[in-house]
Amino acid sequence: MLEVVVTDTLVEASAAMSDRARFLGGGTLVMRQVNYGDQRFNRIVRCRERLDEIRAEGDRISIGSGVTMARIMGSSELEFLAPAARAVGGPAVRNMATIGGNLIAPHPYGDMAVALLALDGEVTLADGSTQALEQYLTRRRGLVRSISIQRPSRDEFRFRKVSRVKPKGASVMSMAAHLQRNAGRLSNVRVAYGAMAPTPIRVTAVEQALEGASFDLGGITPALNVATDGLSPPDDALASAWYRREVAPVHLRRLLLEEDRR
Amino acid sequence: MKTPVIFTLNGAEAAAFADPGQNLLDVLRRGVGDLSPKYGCGQGTCGTCTVLIDGEPHLSCLVLAEVVQGRVVETAGGMADGPDLHVLQTAFMEGFAAQCGYCTPGMLMAAKALLDHNPSPTREEVIEAISGNLCRCTGYEPIVEAILNAARAPRRAPERTV
Numbered sequence: 436m437l438e439v440v441v442t443d444t445l446v447e448a449s450a451a452m453s454d455r456a457r458f459l460g461g462g463t464l465v466m467r468q469v470n471y472g473d474q475r476f477n478r479i480v481r482c483r484e485r486l487d488e489i490r491a492e493g494d495r496i497s498i499g500s501g502v503t504m505a506r507i508m509g510s511s512e513l514e515f516l517a518p519a520a521r522a523v524g525g526p527a528v529r530n531m532a533t534i535g536g537n538l539i540a541p542h543p544y545g546d547m548a549v550a551l552l553a554l555d556g557e558v559t560l561a562d563g564s565t566q567a568l569e570q571y572l573t574r575r576r577g578l579v580r581s582i583s584i585q586r587p588s589r590d591e592f593r594f595r596k597v598s599r600v601k602p603k604g605a606s607v608m609s610m611a612a613h614l615q616r617n618a619g620r621l622s623n624v625r626v627a628y629g630a631m632a633p634t635p636i637r638v639t640a641v642e643q644a645l646e647g648a649s650f651d652l653g654g655i656t657p658a659l660n661v662a663t664d665g666l667s668p669p670d671d672a673l674a675s676a677w678y679r680r681e682v683a684p685v686h687l688r689r690l691l692l693e694e695d696r697r
Numbered sequence: 698m699k700t701p702v703i704f705t706l707n708g709a710e711a712a713a714f715a716d717p718g719q720n721l722l723d724v725l726r727r728g729v730g731d732l733s734p735k736y737g738c739g740q741g742t743c744g745t746c747t748v749l750i751d752g753e754p755h756l757s758c759l760v761l762a763e764v765v766q767g768r769v770v771e772t773a774g775g776m777a778d779g780p781d782l783h784v785l786q787t788a789f790m791e792g793f794a795a796q797c798g799y800c801t802p803g804m805l806m807a808a809k810a811l812l813d814h815n816p817s818p819t820r821e822e823v824i825e826a827i828s829g830n831l832c833r834c835t836g837y838e839p840i841v842e843a844i845l846n847a848a849r850a851p852r853r854a855p856e857r858t859v
Contacts, residue, residue, distance in 0.1 A: 466759040470739035525829015527754040
C-alpha cells in the first residue's frame, strides 16, 4: 500500500527516504511510476519547503532544486540556460519538471543536466554537504537542495539537442560546451553529452583536444576526431550506438561553431 | 488513508478525498465528476489530460491530487459560458479541428493558456504551445489554424462602452 509522507523541511524529507521511497518534486518522474503501478517503492515523500531560489554568488549562480524549466526560461539571470530548459518536454511538462528532477531523469532524458555539467555544476545536498555534479551523477544518492553553476560570459556557452521530433522529442543526443578563452585560445573548456551514456557525462577527450586550440574549424578538428573516444553510446529505440557515434562529430562541430545560427 | 482536497474548479469550490498517490486527473474524473480531461498515456507524453493550475498548463495525470489543495484548476469542461462556447471551442468546431476528439480537451487548455498570456501569437508560438499535445487524426494543421483564428476573432464586448 502506497503512503505519502509530507514534511516541512528537506532535511526531514531526507530522513524519511529509503530504498523503498521516492521523493516527489514536480511529479513528472515519480507520478508516471505511480500510474504504472511500480512496485519498487511504497512511499512518496514530499516537502513543503520551497526550494525555488535563484541566487547570484559572485561568478556563480545557485539554483534551488525545485526551480522549474518554465521558471528558468523566464529568468533574466538564467537566460543562457533557456535553450536547455526549452529542450525539456512541452509547456505543461516545463511548468512541472524541476532542475533537481532532471539530475535523476533516466536515459534519454536529463538534457538540462548536460548543460549544468558543462557549467561546472556542484550540488548541495539536504544536509548541506556539496559534491561535484559529475560525482553526484555516478550514484545519484541524496536529496539535492540546490545546484551551483558557473555563470558563462555572453558567447561562451553552447547547448544543442538532437531529436527526431520537433519541437518536442526525446534526445538522440544532447551536447553542451563552456568555451572559455584566454588570449584568443580555448582554455578550461568543458564539454558534456547527454543520451550518449547511462547518465549525462563529460567528454574529457574532447576537452583535452580543445585545450589551447584556436577557435575555428582547423583548431577544433582534432576534437571532432575524438568526439566519442572513451564512450559507449547506447542502442535504443531512438538511435543505434553506431548512428550516435557517426553523427556525434557533426553535431559537435555545429555546436562549437554555432553553425545553425549562420 | 485518504486526504481531503479542496480546490477551485472552473470557478466553483470542489472537494474530494484523494487516495495516497492518486493523481489529479483521477480525482477530477472520478472524485468530482469532471470528465472533460482524458486519460491517454499516464506518463506525460500525450497531453490530453492537460488542465490549467493557477493559470498554467499542467499534466493532470502527473499531478499528485493533494498538491492542488487551495489552488485554482481549470478544465475544458469550464470553458463555455452556459450555451455560449468559448471562442476557441467555436474555432475548433468551425475549423474541423477535431476528428476523434480525444486530444481536444488538452489542446483547448494548452491553447487557452497561450491566448490568456499572448492574445496575438505567431504560428510558431502556437506550434510551440501545443507541442506537448499529441493528435493522431488531424495532422495538427486544422488545430493550429483554429487557434490562430480564435486569436483573430473579435473579443467579447467589454462591459462598459463609451
